[in-house]
């Protein structure tokens with residue numbers, strides 16, 4: 001699959017490497033793509049770098065690994081190229097950091113994923129990977145025994161199936177929690193957030 005990574009920082013670069021290893025074509029985006037040469041070389045022969053807009057158009061699936069506060073403008077600018085595509089949203093909304101957006105998301109009442117879905121109504125948003133620290137992603141991928149659990153929430157069944165496959169390809173245990181409103185159950189500060197729980201432990205904690 002052609003996976004565009006918008007926000008090639010700690011999360012985006014870690015997952016990009018894992019997806020490239022699984023055989024996907026990865027394009028990293030940055031506002032300064034020329035800074036990504038080393039990351040592209042490390043990721044492998046099929047990896048490329050581009051601008052945010054170019055990556056959004058090229059990709060079949062887009063992973064967002066940007067500060068939550070960047071999402072309103074990105075969603076507005078990229079709605080066209082992202083239409084009809086699966087969007088994996090790893091963003092965390094953090095009260096003392098993300099200001100007014102915290103109230104806007106609370107008001108909507110569908111978790112951080114529900115808010116992103118409302119900004120990108122023509123895309124299929126799946127909340128994914130927001131609970132796992134990037135170092136645990138890098139160190140725990142494809143490990144023996146119970147794997148790290150990655151809760152997923154989304155409204156579109158086909159997009160959820162694709163997201164599930166991408167979690168497996170990266171080396172983790174996908175935990176399907178429900179529609180996008182269920183993202184509230186694993187947002188920042190919930191009992192499964194940043195705990196490094198295994199898939200079975202996440203299922204038990206969420207009563208699934």
Ligand SMILES: NC(=O)c1ccc[n+]([C@@H]2O[C@H](COP(=O)([O-])OP(=O)(O)OC[C@H]3O[C@@H](n4cnc5c(N)ncnc54)[C@H](OP(=O)(O)O)[C@@H]3O)[C@@H](O)[C@H]2O)c1
Nearest residue numbers: 007008009010011030031065066068070091092130133134
């Ligand atoms: N770090 C973790 O362990 C972790 C775990 C789970 C979830 N998360 C969440 O995942 C998201 C990303 O976290 P991170 O730690 O990977 O952040 P990071 O290392 O700071 O990377 C964020 C990237 O976003 C890009 N960016 C920032 N503002 C942008 C804008 N306006 N337009 C386009 N790109 C922009 C930056 O790229 P350029 O400057 O190159 O454009 C930067 O490389 C956050 O919401 C975070 O809460 C983080």
